[in-house]
Amino acid sequence: MSAPLPVTLTVNGETLSHLIEPRETLADFLRRDLGLTGTHTGCEMGVCGACLVMLDGVPVHACLIFAVQAAGADIATVEGLTESAAVADLQRAFHERNALQCGFCTPGMLITAQGLLARTSVPSRAEIRDALSGNYCRCTGYEAIVDAIETVAHKRAAGEAAPRFTEEPA
Amino acid sequence: MKARAFDYIRPATVAEALAAFAEAEGDASYIAGGQSLIPALALRLQAPARLIDIGHIAALRGIAVEDGWLRLGALTRHVEAHDHPLIAVHAPLLALAAPYVAHPAIRNRGTLGGSVALADPASEFPAMMLAMAAEIEIVGAEGTRRVPADAFFQDLYQTALEPGELLAALHIPVARPEQRCAFDEIARRRGDYALVGCGIRLTMPRDRVEEAHIAFLAVGPTPMRAPAAEAALIGARLDAEAIRRAQAALARDLDPPEDGEVPPAMRLHLARVLLGRLLGRLQDQIAEAA
Numbered sequence: 004m005s006a007p008l009p010v011t012l013t014v015n016g017e018t019l020s021h022l023i024e025p026r027e028t029l030a031d032f033l034r035r036d037l038g039l040t041g042t043h044t045g046c047e048m049g050v051c052g053a054c055l056v057m058l059d060g061v062p063v064h065a066c067l068i069f070a071v072q073a074a075g076a077d078i079a080t081v082e083g084l085t086e087s088a089a090v091a092d093l094q095r096a097f098h099e100r101n102a103l104q105c106g107f108c109t110p111g112m113l114i115t116a117q118g119l120l121a122r123t124s125v126p127s128r129a130e131i132r133d134a135l136s137g138n139y140c141r142c143t144g145y146e147a148i149v150d151a152i153e154t155v156a157h158k159r160a161a162g163e164a165a166p167r168f169t170e171e172p173a
Numbered sequence: 174m175k176a177r178a179f180d181y182i183r184p185a186t187v188a189e190a191l192a193a194f195a196e197a198e199g200d201a202s203y204i205a206g207g208q209s210l211i212p213a214l215a216l217r218l219q220a221p222a223r224l225i226d227i228g229h230i231a232a233l234r235g236i237a238v239e240d241g242w243l244r245l246g247a248l249t250r251h252v253e254a255h256d257h258p259l260i261a262v263h264a265p266l267l268a269l270a271a272p273y274v275a276h277p278a279i280r281n282r283g284t285l286g287g288s289v290a291l292a293d294p295a296s297e298f299p300a301m302m303l304a305m306a307a308e309i310e311i312v313g314a315e316g317t318r319r320v321p322a323d324a325f326f327q328d329l330y331q332t333a334l335e336p337g338e339l340l341a342a343l344h345i346p347v348a349r350p351e352q353r354c355a356f357d358e359i360a361r362r363r364g365d366y367a368l369v370g371c372g373i374r375l376t377m378p379r380d381r382v383e384e385a386h387i388a389f390l391a392v393g394p395t396p397m398r399a400p401a402a403e404a405a406l407i408g409a410r411l412d413a414e415a416i417r418r419a420q421a422a423l424a425r426d427l428d429p430p431e432d433g434e435v436p437p438a439m440r441l442h443l444a445r446v447l448l449g450r451l452l453g454r455l456q457d458q459i460a461e462a463a
Contacts, residue, residue: 005178025181137276
């Protein structure tokens with residue numbers, strides 16, 4: 004009975020049907036079955052925040068949900084949010100402010116930031132830090148990350164459209 | 174760090190869920206938000222042969238006021254405790270405690286029913302059930318019953334839930350205008366388990382305390398009321414003297430265990446500091462309102 008089950012779900016706008024073993028987490032499904040390796044697996048117990056994805060529009064840990072539980076759900080990974088340019092302004096701000104070094108934590112940071120700005124248009128620095136309390140960065144430190152998110156919050160509130168991310172900021 | 178293989182069932186009704194559990198002869202777990210259960214499965218602290226996903230049972234959802242009680246379906250998510258207008262008005266302690274529960278992404282998945290059923294003594298929501306005099310609705314093969322929070326939490330991770338029973342809903346007496354409440358905790362880092370946390374609900378129809386509910390988390394094997402501290406406040410004005418008496422009485426209520434993280438005496442000290450801080454905050458609120 005622990006045999007694979009048929010599961011239909013939407014990932015980055017595409018509706019997919021797959022046979023999935025119940026024990027497989029959403030994070031492993033995205034990485035192994037779909038090759039979407041932008042969702043990083045760090046602690047695999049809901050502490051580090053590297054595996055965050057959007058599930059029905061809100062951030063969740065992909066390591067804390069089995070893929071079979073996501074049947075019928077709408078998932079967006081960092082790849083999908085990048086292609087749609089939904090986080091392009093955040094990516095640019097992280098780049099400009101050097102808010103990443105190794106980049107392992109960055110997909111999770113972007114998703115937390117996107118979730119925060121959807122709830123609170125211009126959060127205080129304390130609110131940004133609070134939102135980031137579940138995202139571990141082990142190299143840059145948080146100051147630049149908070150700066151980058153704060154910058155984007157103000158730009159979005161002023162109605163500036165998110166520019167598409169390019170390798171070299173203008 | 175991967176869960177052992179299990180079979181997965183997603184029932185549509187409570188009856189189907191109970192039947193799926195009975196069929197598994199005890200080797201099953203219910204899963205709702207899964208934010209505590211999945212790490213336990215990944216660490217193989219638990220390895221049930223069957224997971225019964227109750228997350229899609231409509232009868233376990235919903236937030237409504239009925240006859241002076243706020244009924245929260247077991248599947249109410251932590252983020253709703255944070256945001257929902259009915260909770261803010263009728264169960265303000267839950268709204269005050271919600272920002273301290275884990276991190277935003279956990280709050281988007283975790284359920285109130287799951288948190289209370291797990292009964293982690295260091296979690297915020299179980300202790301708030303005590304502070305709000307909530308009742309827990311349990312459904313099982315024998316039917317439905319309601320258990321007062323004081324009788325629900327029995328020992329470390331042990332509750333009034335029998336194997337196979339489901340926590341269906343939380344019932345909270347709606348907050349009255351003459352009640353005031355406060356919550357805070359002391360933690361090393363935001364979102365970490367608290368060293369000590371406390372929720373208080375005082376009923377003060379005039380300028381004296383008529384009824385006091387004080388509940389602590391992370392001070393013992395279960396979330397704990399502080400009856401001696403409560404008694405020290407009954408009939409008193411909330412002044413510096415009453416607060417000192419309540420703080421002194423805490424030594425009779427709490428006997429924190431040795432746990433290797435902080436010494437019991439320090440935990441008791443922190444509980445006293447926190448109680449003084451919260452009662453002081455309520456004293457200030459009353460002074461401002463006067």
